[in-house]
Amino acid sequence: MPEILSRAALPQSLMPCHAIATEGTPMQPSSTVDPAVVDKDAPSPEWIADLSRRLPTEPEIERVLTRKLERRLDGPFTWPTFPEIETGLHSLMSAELGSRFHGVNHTKWLSGGASKVQVYFELSWTDDAGNAALTPMVLRMDPAASIQETSRRREFELLRAFRGIVPVPEVYWLDDMADHLPYPALVSGFVPGVTKPTGGSKSVSGLKATIDSDLRKSLGTQFIQHLAAIHNHNVDDPELRSFQRPDGVREVLKFQINAWDRVWQEDSDFDVPMVRLALAWLRDNVPDVDRLSVVHADYRTGNYLFTEDDARITAILDWEGGHVGDRHEDLAYTMNRMFGSDDEAGRFLVSGLMPEEQFLQEYSEAAGLPVVPQSLQFWKIFNCVKTVIISLATAYRISATRKTHQDVLVAWITGTEGVLLEELRLNLEEVF
Template sequence: MCDGYHQCDAPAQQRFCLAEKVHMPVSQTLRPALIDKDHPTADQIRDLSASLPTEPEIDRILTRKLKNRTRGGFTWPSLEEISGGLLSLLTTELGARFGGVTELRWLSGGASKVQVYFELDWTDADGAPSHTPMVLRMDPAESIQETSRRREFELLTAFSGIVPAPAAYWLDDTAEHLPYPAMVTGFVTGVTKPTTGAAGVSGLKASLTPELRNSLGQQFVEILSTIHNHDVDDPRLRSFERAGDAHDVIVHHINSWDRIWQEDSDVPSPLVRLAFAWLRANIPTPDRLSVVHGDFRTGNYLFTEDDATISAILDWEGGHIGDRHEDLAYTLNRMFGSEGDDGEFLVSGLMPESEFLDRYTQVSGLSVDPETLRFWKIFNCLKTVIIAVATAYRITTNKKTHQDVLVAWIIGTEGVLLDELRTHLEEVN
């Protein structure tokens, strides 16, 4: 048997010690857990930040999460409170151009953010009186993936007019006006799945008609290609500060998820530690850095049913600078696709994997490396394990989320996700 620093989690015939196969310092393979993860001290937070360095904006968000952890669970604000916060924000931003807010109502959907629809009467930037439908997108106390409203706002701004996406209007990143960090975007019409389709969580096991597949599939690939070819040094991406070369960018991205595991997990998992060690020992060097959407799949775009046109790419909250293969591997996840009429697996319910990758290469002009793709498949699998095993459990236990039922359901996928991660690691070793 392995000792406490060399634990194994593989069938007996394939069992191997972490330290024998992956030569990593103990400090990077098994770090001591926080004494009380629900009440971390300032020293413990500083230790995590120093030992697992990541991008400044991600460090800020994760540090803020831990500092706020002792402040109690999520409390639903009333629409009257939301209205007051919007009045404060919009008066500050618009001054005399602000006319009023009407038609406030909660929007359903999404596992991570609170969303409110409203209509704004205002004088727009061109001096014209306008009546504009908008969406307030606000954090709960903690999310299944803690992300930056500032980054999401900057991505929407940078891609305005380049790919279909909601317009970004105003940002309240420090919750100066609203109960939690928030931003205001334009409202876009469309659906995330056919209105006549089967019920279920949007985007999971996505099933589309052949007509929709043909039209949406080409747009899907074209939009992803455009995102990956965007200038990573776009000055509008001010909070995407990074240090070092492309290799360092990937290391910091791994560190951020290692830190999330340290912050949120209750039960030690040798399999998770092994996966982190394998990733660190096998980091590919990207041929170029790209904007990575982070959650690109059916269910995270709106389309209009009458003309089968994608009207908006949603959920930019996990966007970052990294390796385009991360997006490709994520999109290929079988959880987001379905079988076609002939039984062949369709990526995001749209097209076979070989066709998807071929189209992407042709449209983007970027290559797809199988070994790099395999690396990011393991990374994405590990990420979903962390969300289900650690974060989903902690935020539901501590009543930090507005979507407690849905997030609790995610915890139930733990066994399937861990088995998938084990299978991936067995294949590469």
């Protein structure tokens, strides 16, 4: 793997373009902090406050992004030991269960998860029915930094909101302020299943997903039905307590643009004019939305579990980026060619399941909602910008500063920047 250069090692021609990278995009207030003195690896309170002022977003997202910057001085990520994790679980379970808690057994690492540390364990307790039980569970915990900083509280609330509506893991307890565990975390139930067929694609993290032909119809039907149910859910569900939003539908969408613009300015070390152009275009072309929906924001093959013997989806995973927004964001994201593959006849299959036209038609029928081409194009560009920011800015920074538990995978993600930038360029060409 190529060596990741520190900024101090860069030649003058490749030094960071702070003056441009921190100035924001058209229609946004200018920075009051001299960009020449900004150290993104040791951000000052003044610069953090300046970002918050210029790029307002939802209070919970503001809290998470601010926490990310404040933790940059904490040093590299170090793997918690099992004794440390078990001590944290004992503390959390004792606080939540009192005398009903009996012990934690058989802790082990779970594979997968580019963003979060995942640990399997078995909880010995007296369950809610009053029976002695040994229950398989999963601890889902932040590392020092992720390729996408998200709120464990919001993930917890989404899992609670969708119980009985779509298949999700049962969620039990939350430690979003890391009062008990080394980092913010939640505890959910363990769900059986696989994320891809045993003999399927060996690609990274669900990329270029390949589904066996005999599984496509059954999984595809469920995949669409569950997405339709998510988008038809009441966005004012009382379980979604941390999903505060401004008045006005368009302001909700602008908050999403602000959040990713802020991440770009927090994490990027190089000016990329195409990113600035795309962010400016997004601000100028926010679409009208006929209704707000819960957006999963990472809905694709690789982020659901299914059992191979009966082709049943057992759990939809990775709700961490979920928010209130436009359903077309999910549709555009799911259709990304990174997440699908070609069938035997050479046709592209969305998430390895079905052709694009069939996907959109069956979704519209299941959801009872139209698919608006102009909105789909807007969110294709938005998702391109988002993935470029993750690859070119955040993945680079957390790899270089050793903040992630998935150092090899995250460093690999930085190498996808050329493909992602080309996809962004092609989508921008369609609107200019």
